[in-house]
Amino acid sequence: MPILEFSGVTMSYGTGARGRTAALRDVSFVTSEGAFVVLTGPSGAGKSTLLKLVLASARPDAGTIRVADRDIHRLRKSSIPYLRRNVGAVFQDFKLLPDATALENVALALQVLGLRPAEVDARARKALRDVELDPATKRSSRCLSGGEQQRVAIARALAGDPAILLADEPTGNLDPRLSREILELLQAVRRRGMTVVIATHDPLVLDHVEVSQILSLSMGRLVNDTAAVAATSEACMASAPLSAPIPSGEPIGAVA
Amino acid sequence: MRMFHSIRYVTQRGVRGMAQAPLVQLLAVATIAVCMLLLATVLLVWQNARSIADGWGVDVPVTAYLVDDVKPDAVAALAERIAALPQVERVDVITPEQALERLVEGLGEDPTLTAGLEAAVLPTSLEVIMPPAEAATAQGLAAALAGEPEVDEVVAAGAWVARSQALLETLRSIALGAAALVGFACLTIVWSTIRLAVYARRAEIQILRLVGGTPSFVHGPFVVEGFVQGALGAAMAVGLLYLGFDAVEPLLADAFALAFAAGGLRFLAPVECVAVVGFGAALGVLGSRAAVARYVET
Numbered sequence: 001m002p003i004l005e006f007s008g009v010t011m012s013y014g015t016g017a018r019g020r021t022a023a024l025r026d027v028s029f030v031t032s033e034g035a036f037v038v039l040t041g042p043s044g045a046g047k048s049t050l051l052k053l054v055l056a057s058a059r060p061d062a063g064t065i066r067v068a069d070r071d072i073h074r075l076r077k078s079s080i081p082y083l084r085r086n087v088g089a090v091f092q093d094f095k096l097l098p099d100a101t102a103l104e105n106v107a108l109a110l111q112v113l114g115l116r117p118a119e120v121d122a123r124a125r126k127a128l129r130d131v132e133l134d135p136a137t138k139r140s141s142r143c144l145s146g147g148e149q150q151r152v153a154i155a156r157a158l159a160g161d162p163a164i165l166l167a168d169e170p171t172g173n174l175d176p177r178l179s180r181e182i183l184e185l186l187q188a189v190r191r192r193g194m195t196v197v198i199a200t201h202d203p204l205v206l207d208h209v210e211v212s213q214i215l216s217l218s219m220g221r222l223v224n225d226t227a228a229v230a231a232t233s234e235a236c237m238a239s240a241p242l243s244a245p246i247p248s249g250e251p252i253g254a255v256a
Numbered sequence: 257m258r259m260f261h262s263i264r265y266v267t268q269r270g271v272r273g274m275a276q277a278p279l280v281q282l283l284a285v286a287t288i289a290v291c292m293l294l295l296a297t298v299l300l301v302w303q304n305a306r307s308i309a310d311g312w313g314v315d316v317p318v319t320a321y322l323v324d325d326v327k328p329d330a331v332a333a334l335a336e337r338i339a340a341l342p343q344v345e346r347v348d349v350i351t352p353e354q355a356l357e358r359l360v361e362g363l364g365e366d367p368t369l370t371a372g373l374e375a376a377v378l379p380t381s382l383e384v385i386m387p388p389a390e391a392a393t394a395q396g397l398a399a400a401l402a403g404e405p406e407v408d409e410v411v412a413a414g415a416w417v418a419r420s421q422a423l424l425e426t427l428r429s430i431a432l433g434a435a436a437l438v439g440f441a442c443l444t445i446v447w448s449t450i451r452l453a454v455y456a457r458r459a460e461i462q463i464l465r466l467v468g469g470t471p472s473f474v475h476g477p478f479v480v481e482g483f484v485q486g487a488l489g490a491a492m493a494v495g496l497l498y499l500g501f502d503a504v505e506p507l508l509a510d511a512f513a514l515a516f517a518a519g520g521l522r523f524l525a526p527v528e529c530v531a532v533v534g535f536g537a538a539l540g541v542l543g544s545r546a547a548v549a550r551y552v553e554t
Binding site: 055117 | 459471
């Protein structure tokens, strides 16, 4: 079942005399529920813009974007926060409140839901334990290591139990060992049935996770979609098998 | 119930935000205090100017000074006849002794001004008190009284009433203009100050939006901060104004004793003080909302 669907999406930045710069050009793809999607491409290819569109932080110039079968850019402004509660996001710079503890940072994502304080506390603690962090730590997030901060960010993104987890260069600020740990964590998240979309130009990602779909962007265009290729291959296999037809009357064993 | 929890979280974050940046809070409160002090001063001056202008004209619309050798019976009879008129509220008989007493009181504590003055040189007078609505008929009444044999001279305050009303209107326009200018300046300064505080915490706003905070959840803590800053700043302004008034009032009362003869200077009434504090709180809330709106909407 499709969870994320882009159809002819075009998006550009800038106004005025300098003109507009295209960030995405006619991008179309479909991602199934529970997939692990890697969005690759060089810097400036449009990866972050694509994630921003999914979070409704930007609007496309043309095309439609559907999340869980809802056209998100037809949503009223007042509905956008509710979409974001269903799409967790993790960033390269973590985006944590520096003076708040890990628990307080994770609790924030639950407080917006208006849950009881006791429930917020219990769920935030569980989310931290799920990413193998100690919920009792009193250190502010600015005192945590990069890997710990990224775990807190992942815990916060997962605390509200979203349908999709978006991660924009989640290993960009981490050394290879911490990067592997974070990727394994995201892999574990995917195994729980959540759809994970990672934007990265880190080749390590493809080596360490079981990817179900690779979307390659170049200068705003989708130049490769492994899911589309696979789907095309399957369709071709079904309609036109590559093996030659076996002549009638001859035993199968005699063909070779 | 969810609403209740959200309000609780918003308030907690607002208080926590204030505690995290006490210097910024102090700057905002001081700015609001200065602005509200200006506004409250305009209000105080306006109130007292209105009170004085009212006192000058409307208290005693008509005064009849009687001839020197008038008999007390004739004074009483005339006072009774005037008091019976429908447009008259009451008539006060002012004896020469009472007139001298008022004069001494009005001229202040300098004894040289009234040295050697005796009550006998002052005439008996009738002060005709009329309700403000009847003040316009003062000139007609004065003309009628001038024809009485016991009356030497009549002074009608009709012209004074008109002048005081004109003065009052001018003062009202000046006060409104000044209040509008000061109010606009206050709003701009308060908005700029709060915007600085909000700018310093723009990352927090961004995070709250990313995790699905509704606009009211995101700007709520800033509104709480703005409310507290505005109310505190305005309360400080009222306190400072009171201290200033307390220090200046005796000096003004001495220097302008005649002007204030009809009624002394007075500070803002408690309800007006509460209104100033409420206005400051509203200013803080509006400033915060305006400052945070650009980060919440995008």
